Amino acid sequence: MKWLKLLRTFKEGGVNFYRNGSLTFVTVTVLTVSLFAISMALLLLYIANMVMIEAQNRVNISVYFKSAVEESRILEVKSKLEEYDEIKYVKYISKDQALEELVSYSTKNETIKKALDEVEENPLNSLLVIGAKSPDQYARITEAVNSSFFSEDVSNINFYDNEENIRRISNVILMTKKAGLIFGAIFVLIGILITFNTIKLTIYSHKQEFEVMRLVGASNLYIRMPFIFEGIFYGLVSGLIVVVLLFGASYLISPLTDGNIPQGNALKVFWGHIWIILGGVFGAGILLGMVSSFIAIRRYLKV
Amino acid sequence: MIKFENVSKIYPGNFAALENIDLVIEDGEFVSIVGQSGAGKSTIFKLITAEELPTEGEVIFNDKSVKSIKRRHLPYFRRNIGMIFQDFKLLPQKTAFENVAYALEVAGYTNEEIAEKVPEILDIVGMGSKAEKYPRQLSGGEQQKISIARALVHNPHVILADEPSGNLDPISTWEIMQLLLKINSLGTTVLLATHNKETVDKLRKRVIGIENGKVIRDDKTGKYII
Incomplete structure (x- = not known):
């Protein structure tokens, strides 16, 4: 019975995902932009760090x-x-x-x-x-x-x-690290807030349906699960788009980084860390979609 | 059997929606609850489905106090009741078939059972040919028939119909009433909240009149008189 219900709510999440049309499109777009901004910030921070390390290694x-x-x-x-x-x-x-x-x-x-x-x-x-x-x-x-x-x-x-050059490089390294962390943190925060609010709006548009579902005898879990699965689908699709975009971005900035970082260039960094990138982007996307849905739906399931 | 024992419902601001209501509704009865908007008809339904709890008194459903039902058991309890609303409350993203099937899915019926029961009930309400339509593709009367099919499909003890014909033309209204009578004749208790005088007079069933939260009349084969 539990498996049957799990399967049903999974299917329902999928059906909602494609039947919601424009709402799905908006949510996926917002999630994609947020995830892309976050991962781009982290990737640039990483590459800047690599450039710095390379410069540092050349100092003696x-x-x-x-x-x-x-x-x-x-x-x-x-x-x-x-x-x-x-x-x-x-x-x-x-x-x-x-x-x-x-x-x-x-x-x-x-x-x-x-x-x-x-x-x-x-x-x-x-x-x-x-x-x-x-x-x-x-x-x-x-x-x-x-x-x-x-x-x-x-x-x-x-x-x-x-002396002067060495001092300058060491200052730039410290500055870049600080600025990168601050900007990274800001991007992450903005990304989470925007995604959460978009999913909240998506769920708000289903508000009246929750009442019906409850009165027909659906348990809170049964009402909630399709939305959580829907959140996971948002994360999966956005994650896929973001990985493709990241590949494109690495490809474009590759010539600028050629020879300036230990790995060679940005594209090599991308391929060298492909598993971390896949795991991070999909993990963050799914987590963001799922947790946002979970929190957003909670307030409508009180009765 | 549904029993109201000295039930009062007071909302914040000291507004009494119901005051000292005593009622007994036997299994298999067809009862019309009449009264003007705001008289307390919908509150009676909300107390039966445990959407609201009485401020005073007890609501007994099949020998069990509704108050004593634990929150997590409410979904199971509500599967004993079929609800029909004035605004149909169908799920817009689901087809007629899926709307009816949903009531069975949440109760854990198997796919085979669903494939068997849903077409059957859609035929009973005369909507077999519209199974794949979405609510927006159906007329008001048709949507209400789907909503009745959904309320009926899991064989509930009681059907609560809250102004089911409020948004319908006279012909559709009469079709819906005929359906409710048919359901009742098969043994299901039907509670109908309405302010449609013509309908109540034609039914010639028990009528409970409510005004300002109080029962003002209870006639075995009554007419709509307030």
Whole structure:
């Protein structure tokens, strides 16, 4: 009996969904717009975050050693530095490697080539490239290097040249995260409110029918279930449309993100997270439709 | 059997819709409840279906006080009663067949039973050929016949007809009355609330007159006199 009633209310929800015509169209449109706005906000936030992380990874400081310092000494310093929690990686570049890089670079630049030809000896110093876990830690790392046991061996740290850039990037990252969260939260809230109110109006238009259903002997659950199923159908159809729209949006913004995020571009992010996107969009749509219906119908089932 | 024992219904603002009503309606009776609009006819029906509870006194339905029925048991209780309304109250998104079937679906009848009973009852009310029509495609009289079919289909003990002919022309009105008499002759108790004098006079059945919430007359084969 329970299964029979469940099946009947499911079927009834489906029949209502397509017989309601324009009302269904409006509700699905509103739900689609809300879900799309929410997921677009989250997707952009995610991509912006990725761009930031990529930029962050490209930031580092170089500690140049005086030419008299032995390689073993530099490697000792390297292993000391690697012990710090704030430091993500330390890369050793010997003066020979530095020269090699410069030579290969100089094939494109005549002036450097000429300069190198004139100096017979390797004029470059060995260096350690340090990457921090967060860009706001470079100042502290530089300070630590300056006051360390090997500060005498250091000829120059390029942090001071990059200080302004590093500070700017770290500020932008913080700002983006904050703004993204605030906008994301606003979109989610607006989406929920609009959807809830639209479904409330849809159910309001059936108000008089509830009385009839009750008087014919339908239990509250039997009256409610078709509307909850209808809400689920709204969510499913809107979810499907939103996933297609998200694909389109990722496709369109892909060229802008090419090479600026670790995954490659926005389209790759879309495919890489397809299961999360499907689950999230359909889950949010169904939940929004179902819960809105459930709450909206409650007030009409008092008698 | 339906019994009203000293029933009063007072609405907020100290408005008494019914005052000290004592009534007994036996099984199989056909009773017309007459009175002007606002006299309290609809309140009597609402008390029987437990849409409203009496402020004082007891309404007894088949030896059980309506007041004592738990909220969650109300749907089951209401399946003993068939309701017919002035404005038909059909579900607009459902066909005639589906409207009638709905009363059986909520009570858990099987699909086979529904497929058997609904066409049968639609034939009885003379609407067999309009089964697939939506309410908006039917005339007032036709809609009322569907509504009667819906009220009847699960074999209720009692039919409550609240101004069933209020929106109908005289011919449709008489057709509806004939249907109600037919239902009554098969053993179902019928309560008819109306202010249509002509109808009541023609029926020659028991008449209860109500005025300002009080029973002012109760005649075995009465006429419409107020």
